[in-house]
Amino acid sequence: MSTLVFLEHHDGEIQKGALGVLAKAAQLGDASGVVVGSGVRSLTEQAGKYGASNLFVADDAALDAPLPQPRVDVLASLVRDHGFDTVLFAASVLAADVAAGLAARLDAGLNWDLADLTEQDGRLVGKRPALGDSVVVDVGWGDGPKLALFRSGTFDPVETGRSAQVVDATVQLEEHSKAATMIEQAHAESEGPNLEEADVIVAGGRGLGGPENFTLVEQLAKALGGAVGATRAVVDAGWYPYSTQIGQTGKTVAPKLYVACGISGAIQHKVGMQSSGTIVAINKDPNAPIFEFADFGVVGDIHQIVPKLTELVRERRG
C-alpha cells in the first residue's frame, strides 16, 4: 500500500486531523504527504515526525488561496507520476472539494465520512457510521486509486520520530482550475483552539435561555482550555455564529471531552458530536434525548451549575 495524504494547513500550521491521517497511513504501509500553498516549504518540518517517507511540496504563488481545483491538479500529477494507490484526506470544506474533484479526474472511488480504516485479507476496508450512526457500513474500493475522507478527529497524530525526504511537486494548472479567485478572506477572531481541532468543546443550546448566557459557556470553555460550539437552533436564532454550529448541517467534531449545556440532543446535533470521547450533559429536562448517550448527565439548572463548575475547574487547573 502506497498512500498520499493531503496535508491541509492554516496560519502556518498543518491541521492536526491531517497529521492523524498521515500517522494512520504510515501504520498501514508506505505513506507520503503533500503540502500545497505559497511559502509552505517550512511546514514540512512539522510533518516529518509523523511517519511519512516523502513529503511533497507544491510551493507556488498561484496556490496561495485555499481553493480546491488547483490542488486537484497537483494531487493528480503526484498520483500519476508516483503511482500512489491510495489518497487520504481529513475532512474539511477544502479537503472534501479536493477529494471529489480528484475522484472525477482519476475516475477513482471516494468513500467519505469514514471513522476508521483497516486492512482485511489484504484489502482496504473503511468504516462508515451511517443513518445517524445507527449502523456501521464497511466500505471498499473497486479498481484504480482509492480515495477517502475521514471524519475530523478520527486519528491521533502519533509521532514516529522518522524524518521524511522533502521532494518538489510539479505545479501545472489546468485552465478551469485557475478560473475561480479568492476575493477576500476574513478569518474569525477566535480565542482558544479551532473547533475541529479542539480536545475539549463546551457547547450551548436553546436551554441557555438567551444569547447573553453564552458567556457561561465561553467561560467554562476557557477554564477547560477548549472551544465553544453551538446547536443549530441557537445559530438559527442568531445567538451565536454559524461557524460554531455542530451537527448534521454544521461541523462534525470528536473532541476528547464534550460538555453539552442546555442541549436536548436532537439527532441533527447528535450526528455531529457523538464520536466524542466523553460526553457530559447538563439539562433541566430529565427526558432530554442527550441523556441516552451522555457518559455523565446532570438534570439541573445550567445557570446554577455552569458558573460553579467553571470556578471549580479554574481552581483545579490553577
Added chain:
Amino acid sequence: MKIAVCVKQVPEGTKRIDRATMRLDRSGEGALNAFDAHAVEEALRVKDAAGGGEIVLVSMGPAKAADALRKALAMGADRSVLVTDDAAAGADLVGTSRVLAAVLEREQADLVLFGQQAADADGAVLWSAVAERLRTPVISQVAELTVADGKARGKRQTEFGYDVIEAPLPAVVAVSDAINEPRYPSLKGIMGAKSKPQETLTLADLGVEAGAKTEVLALSDPPPRGDTTKIEDDGNAAAQIVEFLAEKRLL
C-alpha cells in the same frame, strides 16, 4: 440566464438500509431532498435578479422521483430532466457525476446549482466532481450568492472564517442551507407544475454508463457506549462533574 439545479429524491421519514442489498431502502414514499429546496429557491432569486431566464431541474433516480421534481416545479422551476435507469441504481460519486455531467453538457446552463448535502447518503461532495467533469470553476458552501456581469460571487463559511470567492460563468455553485428560506409552492404553482415539461432519459439516451468504484462490503451495529451515569442536581452537581472528569483524567 439559464440555470440548472441538480436535485435528488430522498426517502421520506425514517431511513433504513435493506440488509439484503446493503443499499438504502428506497421503496417507500420519496420527497425532495430538503437541502435542494434551498438551491431551487436561490435559482428563482437569481433568475428574478437577472430579469428572466430558464430554470431546469436535473436529477437521477427511480421513475417515481418525478414526484419530487414536481414539487420543485411547483416552487417555480420551468422544466425537469430525470435520468432513470435500472443500470444506474447503486451508482456512486464517480458514476453519478458522470451521468449528471452528461445531462449538463446537453443543457449548457450558465449556472449549475447544488444543495449542500443529500439527506440520505450524507454526501456533500458531488458538485466538485461534476465541476471537474464539466471543467468549470466551483464554489461550495455558499451562504450569499451574487450573479452579475458574467460572474458568480459567493460568500461562504469555512472552519476558519469567511471566504469570498468569484468565478466566471459558467460555474458550479453549491449553496448552504443558511442562504435562504425556500418558499412554499402556491396553489397556482402546484396546479401549474402538472403541465410543465418533465423529460425522462435513460443512460443509453445519454450514451454514458453510471457505474461505481466503491462498494458496500458489510453492515454491523455500532459499538455500544459504556456505562452512563445520570444524576439530579442537589446543589453539588458541579463538584460531582469535576470528580468525574478527574477520574477520567480530563482535567
